[in-house]
Amino acid sequence: MSDDWIALGTSRGRWVLAATALGSGMAFLDGTVVNVALPAMGEDFNAGMAGLQWIVNGYMLMLAALILLSGSLGDRLGRRRVFVIGVIWFAVASMLCAAAPTLEVMIAGRVLQGMGGALLTPGSLAILQTSFQRSDRAKAVGIWSGLTSVAAAVGPFVGGSLVDSGSWRLIFVLNAPIALVTVLVTLRHVPETLDETAAGKLDINGAILVTIGLAGLTFGLIGAGDDGFGSARVLTSLAIGVLALVAFVEVERRSSHPMLPPGxxxxxxxxxxxxxxxxxxxxxxxxxxxxxxxxxxxxxxxxxxxxxxxxxxxxxxxxxxxxxxxxxxxxxxxxxxxxxxxxxxxxxxxxxxxxxxxxxxxxxxxxxxxxxxxxxxxxxxxxxxxxxxxxxxxxxxxxxxxxxxxxxxxxxxxxxxxxxxxxxxxxxxxxxxxxxxxxxxxxxxxxxxxxxxxxxxxxxxxxxxxxxxxxxxxxxxxxxxxxxxxxxxxxxxx
The missing domain is CATH 1.20.1250.20 (MFS general substrate transporter like domains)
Known part of the structure; x- marks a missing residue:
């Protein structure tokens, strides 16, 4: 066992646990409070159902498309480094959402939030798995799960209170102080780990294709609600999505370093x-x-x-x-x-x-x-x-x-x-x-x-x-x- 591994009961162990729980808890908190605020955002932006769908799906799209790639990125560049970048990215995107003057800017902010979430979400558990001594990892993950679940549980109360008493924009401002504390604690107490045996290139082509594929299908399905399936824009979006996903499967099948191994x-x-x-x-x-x-x-x-x-x-x-x-x-x-x-x-x-x-x-x-x-x-x-x-x-x-x-x-x-x-x-x-x-x-x-x-x-x-x-x-x-x-x-x- 490496002398560098951390014991859960130590001061440093508690700080590492706090940093990872704060980062991932911020993402889970954001997910619950945004749903609560959707009607208020829809009223302010005069958005139809498609607008509300994109506020939710702009975030989910990037999270789904990039979460596998970001895990490999952390293995190669350093899990702490990628986690910190993800937290900062998420906070900056949150500020864009808070200041969004139009629905389009809000959706862009949510897309950027999803990219930050994809960087920090796998990183938090990867840090626990590679920082704590083996005998403490299961307990650390259990505590982390409980703390992040608490964040998800209090989200509706926090978000609902902010929406009812102030403005839905405050739910995004809330992420800034959480992110600041998370970054400071992480840089001070969390050790850097990476996988020195990680081989092969990052599957950038696969990530691009799966993002285009999911985006095309999402755009087409949401657009069909207003324009119908006969719309040229809808049909083109769906066709691009399907073709990109077919190409993604073929790229993963042929790649020596796929982010999604077909086998x-x-x-x-x-x-x-x-x-x-x-x-x-x-x-x-x-x-x-x-x-x-x-x-x-x-x-x-x-x-x-x-x-x-x-x-x-x-x-x-x-x-x-x-x-x-x-x-x-x-x-x-x-x-x-x-x-x-x-x-x-x-x-x-x-x-x-x-x-x-x-x-x-x-x-x-x-x-x-x-x-x-x-x-x-x-x-x-x-x-x-x-x-x-x-x-x-x-x-x-x-x-x-x-x-x-x-x-x-x-x-x-x-x-x-x-x-x-x-x-x-x-x-x-x-x-x-x-x-x-x-x-x-x-x-x-x-x-x-x-x-x-x-x-x-x-x-x-x-x-x-x-x-x-x-x-x-x-x-x-x-x-x-x-x-x-x-x-x-x-x-x-x-």
């Missing part, structure tokens, strides 16, 4: 778990995006109470994920990952009871609680299955791929489902029109979740002899937040 999908359980991720996170991302807007525009909730309405779901995740992980370790992931999406589907269908004048405790809360139990049952087994289905030296890339898959699923679902449900233009401001579209969207998300349950049942059958490798991972890789699975560094020193 990793040869494992049936790994592929199955990622398909479940697509269904579950696509449904979850869309439903929470629409619900927070719906509660404010149709039911008249304040920003604070609309955001807080989802808090029981987060609290259930914090309280019960460890128990769910232990259960799946004993009985396997197949049953929990089948039951979980079914419960999520039931939660979406319960939201159909929400109508103008509905009571939170009798109509909203039951749906949120059932959805929360579905997430509890799904999330920890999903993460453990992803990690256990590949060899140890591929754990980092497996976790990173699953993270990117989750972000991409949310990106595509938020772009496509509102359009398919009929929520276009300014319809979200008209209670009756939004009610009908919201109901349609809930049916679509419920079907998606059921599809996730079916995929889990047929693809995750336990092998006759469970390997010892599949045990003991659940508690070490608990989900850190509702947005996406955690990133685990693939080059942890032994």
């Amino acid at each position: 990793i999908f040869h494992n049936r359980r790994f592929t199955g778990a990622n398909l479940v991720t697509v269904a579950v996170y696509g449904a979850l991302g869309t439903s929470t995006f629409l619900l927070v807007v719906y509660l404010q525009t149709v039911l008249g909730y304040s920003a604070l109470w609309a955001g807080a309405s989802l808090l029981p779901m987060t609290l259930l995740m914090l309280a019960l994920s460890g128990y769910a992980g232990g259960l799946s370790e004993r009985i396997g992931a197949r049953i929990p990952m089948t039951v979980g999406p079914l419960l999520m589907s039931a939660g979406f269908l319960l939201m159909l009871r929400i109508r103008p004048g509905s009571n939170y405790f009798t109509d909203v809360l039951p749906a949120v609680v059932v959805l929360g139990f579905g997430l509890v049952s799904t999330v920890a087994p999903l993460t453990a299955t992803v990690l256990a289905s590949v060899d140890d030296h591929h754990a980092g890339i497996a976790s990173g791929v699953n993270n990117a898959v989750a972000r991409s699923a949310q990106l595509m679902a938020v772009a496509a489902i509102p359009m398919a449900a009929g929520i276009t233009g300014d319809s979200y401001r008209e209670p009756l029109a939004f009610q009908n579209g919201f109901d349609n969207a809930l049916w679509i998300t419920a079907v998606l979740a059921i599809a996730g349950a079916a995929i889990a049942w047929f693809s995750l059958a336990e092998p006759k002899t469970r390997s010892s490798k599949s045990r003991g991972l659940v508690h070490h890789h608990t989900h850190c937040a509702l947005e996406a699975p955690p990133y685990a560094d693939s080059r942890t020193p032994s």
Whole structure:
């Protein structure tokens, strides 16, 4: 063991943990507060549903496209260096969002925020994995997960309070002092680590193609809501997106240093778990995006109470994920990952009871609680299955791929489902029109979740002899937040 490795109980260990939790917590906090502020931003910018979708998806697009590349960048240039650059980048982009005079500038700021988030998100866990001594890493990741989850939980209260009492612009200003403290603590206390054995060039071509592909599809799907699929602009965007993604697959297949190794999908359980991720996170991302807007525009909730309405779901995740992980370790992931999406589907269908004048405790809360139990049952087994289905030296890339898959699923679902449900233009401001579209969207998300349950049942059958490798991972890789699975560094020193 290297003498340079840090013990968790030491002063320096606590500072390292604080720096990584602050950085990643800032990103998670931003994600929750932005959703709460969407109606206020839409009113200020006179934005239709497409504008709100781009405020969310501008960030998600760059996060999904670049998160794998940024992990490799940290391995080569230094994980602390890339993490600090990501934090500073995120803060500067936040200031652009805070000062945005138009919707277009806001979307540009969110795109830049996504680039910063892609740099800092994998870096925070990579720093923990490569700085702490091996015996303390699992505990450090667990504490980090708890702290970042707290950030996600308090986000609606912070964001809602700022929106209700001041301006939505303050939610972006808030990132500046957090970023300043994070950078100072990181430079003072976090050691620099890199992978001196990292070989091959960075997969820049792959990153460019996947960004163009996701952007083309997102632009086309959102544009179809207003212009229809017959629009030349929509068809051109979709065609560019499809061609770029086809080219991306070919580049990755031929590359000696792909950021997404195609061979990793040869494992049936790994592929199955990622398909479940697509269904579950696509449904979850869309439903929470629409619900927070719906509660404010149709039911008249304040920003604070609309955001807080989802808090029981987060609290259930914090309280019960460890128990769910232990259960799946004993009985396997197949049953929990089948039951979980079914419960999520039931939660979406319960939201159909929400109508103008509905009571939170009798109509909203039951749906949120059932959805929360579905997430509890799904999330920890999903993460453990992803990690256990590949060899140890591929754990980092497996976790990173699953993270990117989750972000991409949310990106595509938020772009496509509102359009398919009929929520276009300014319809979200008209209670009756939004009610009908919201109901349609809930049916679509419920079907998606059921599809996730079916995929889990047929693809995750336990092998006759469970390997010892599949045990003991659940508690070490608990989900850190509702947005996406955690990133685990693939080059942890032994």
